[in-house]
Amino acid sequence: MSVGAALAASTPVPVRVFTGASALDASAEPTSRILTIQKLLPPLTRKEIGTIRCIGLNYRKHAKEMNLELPEHPTLFFKPASCLNASNAPLLIPHQATDLQADYEAELAVVIGRDARNVSVPDAMDYVLGYTCSNDVTARKHQFAGAQWGFGKGFDGFAPMGPCIVSASSLPDPSVIELRTVLNGEVMQEGRGDDMIFSIAEIVAYLSQGTTLEAGTVIMTGTPHGIGVSRTPPVFLAPGDDLRIVMSHGLGSLVNRVEYEEKPQRVTNGVNGHVKAVNGVNGVTEVKVNGIH
Structure with missing residues (x-):
């Protein structure tokens, strides 16, 4: 089973720790340390x-x-x-x-x-x-x-x-x-x-x-x-x-x-300066308070 499929099935996956901080590190070497993957x-x-x-x-x-x-x-x-x-x-x-x-x-x-x-x-x-x-x-x-x-x-x-x-x-x-x-x-x-x-x-x-x-x-x-x-x-x-x-x-x-x-809500003017939310259009959020955009 692959790592991704195993984690999706909540199966613990042990891995060996390597030296180095990146997959691009050509000098990285395996260590004896074994850990369990918590998050990919x-x-x-x-x-x-x-x-x-x-x-x-x-x-x-x-x-x-x-x-x-x-x-x-x-x-x-x-x-x-x-x-x-x-x-x-x-x-x-x-x-x-x-x-x-x-x-x-x-x-x-x-x-x-x-x-x-x-x-x-x-x-x-x-x-x-x-x-x-x-x-x-x-x-x-x-x-x-x-x-x-x-x-x-x-x-x-x-x-x-x-x-x-x-x-x-x-x-x-x-x-x-x-x-x-x-x-x-x-x-x-x-x-x-x-x-x-x-x-x-x-x-x-x-x-x-x-x-x-x-x-x-x-x-x-x-x-x-x-x-x-x-x-x-x-x-x-x-x-x-x-x-x-x-x-x-x-x-x-x-x-x-x-x-x-x-989708975020659009906001328009309410009563006495308060605001109320209405449905947005095409994901654009508009704020309008007391008639001022």
Whole structure:
């Protein structure tokens, strides 16, 4: 059983403590100390990952389900570090996206282990520290409202990652990794790394041209077919949903329970200067006291 699934089942998980304060510390060594996990954190901190790089439309079957041509070059967009979320933490959908539009996207995330700039495809894998599960959570209406995807994919907590990083040295061929999204016990997505249009090495090399990929950089490498918006009828995330991104070869299960944020109240003038609350519009809070905004 993976760490994420075990903790979701309230099963104690003992772990060995390593020296060092970060997964990026190449000198970290195992100690004899054993502890039990109390709470899972993301494998890296916000400061370590910086801006999250994401590749869109990178699985052949996904392109087919969306009726789109295969891209000639990797399609890049970004998520801010504030998107970072942990396994076994709530996936909070902001009130701006609680009208049944939030969607899941299982993605293999690549972690860069040392600074990479202008690297070639044959050398690119030398810069990869390892791999982890990730979920490119997306508010579809906001995504499709404009030409850029960033706003609909950039809400707080919309990039859950974990529960662990599997080292590249123990997994030399990431194309064999199998990915699944399981929603309330039902398999929604199922794919494998060899369906990628651009390989991990090609992605790392491409993104490093003229740009330094610093150690700790996370690259989300695209999602397989089966996303909620492509289904008939569409399937979107609802409060109480049990959402799991499951990957093979030791990557384990990224587990999140979906919660909806309550819409804030709008406030308008009451009697004798007192205020009263009324329903807000589109999540905008307005304060009006004695006729003055």
